[in-house]
Amino acid sequence: MDEINVPNVVITRLPRYYRYLEELMDEGVERVSSSELSERMGVTASQIRQDLNHFGGFGQQGYGYRVDFLHQEIARILGIDGVNHIILIGAGNLGQSLAKYTNYRKRGFLIEAIFDKDPEKIGKPVQQIRVSDIRDLPGYLKTHDVDIAAITIPKEEAVKVAEVLVKNGVKAIWNFAHTDLKVPPDVSVENVHLSESLMALSFKVKERRKKETE
């Protein structure tokens, strides 16, 4: 992908900071030192400072961070202070559960269209959105701004749909299909390979069992 001047590992930590700050806000905490935040999150205080310094840093020596301010700043950095226009490819179980995960809306994510190829699903509503025919996807993309497309269909179809998305200017794909999509460098893909995290867990279960019987 195009150069984004923040290491990927920092990018993946930002949402976690955001979540912890949200929890602190829920608890009514107004300010937090980097050492308190570090203990809570299980990362070092210097890590936190380094990560935030990519964006200018937000702490004051001897005072720490103002929770609501930092929360808001991270929202801005993440681009979730505005609206992200999302479309969903696949109205199956996973697609439906993503559509119903209303939490996203609070964080500036708005699912605006859902596509499927199944005649049984087309025309029926999922979370107040009428499912469209996947054949109408190119036309939709030509007339709507789409920030992120979520793909929740089997891998063979996912590869083809990704080509349509890229050809029509979509620059970000949230991929749940069980394959790595090949996209040009200016398109970002976040993969959620569910079975792979389950396999990693299986590995740990097995290793632990092996140790016990050793």
Next chain:
Amino acid sequence: MDEINVPNVVITRLPRYYRYLEELMDEGVERVSSSELSERMGVTASQIRQDLNHFGGFGQQGYGYRVDFLHQEIARILGIDGVNHIILIGAGNLGQSLAKYTNYRKRGFLIEAIFDKDPEKIGKPVQQIRVSDIRDLPGYLKTHDVDIAAITIPKEEAVKVAEVLVKNGVKAIWNFAHTDLKVPPDVSVENVHLSESLMALSFKVKERRKKETE
């Protein structure tokens, strides 16, 4: 968690090797050199050799890897050549989509019980499994071997359920709740924080847009 002598980053790559080998098998490929595999996966050949050397290595100089053998060996390493007994906490949309994701069965994962607190859901079947009352969870755990518990309920309840699981000997949790569970060091947790991967994508969308307008 207890010491597992394989770096976590290697563990997370194993399922990806497994997936690529599966694709090669589907294509009828019988053997693959580490450089071919590396090109396909977008990692270096030396990375692949190093990763596999944690488990003894499986290549032959000048011959490469036998695809079916390596696939089978990685399945064994991951512990998915046998059966993993799974229970599911939460019969909501996400829980249902996990239960229906039958692919798991192929990879040695067997969902054996589903728990929920909603009277509307209790007693009704999800994928041929009758949903049980969450109050029966401790009793179930005392009489069944559970390898992995998947949690797909809101965070406040997730924290309480995790305590019940840990107290009753469950050593691996697949966590979809929007919080980091605090567990003893001998319990493994794999988090799938969906909204966090979406936020990382949002960040990249925003950064790219910023660059375009610069």
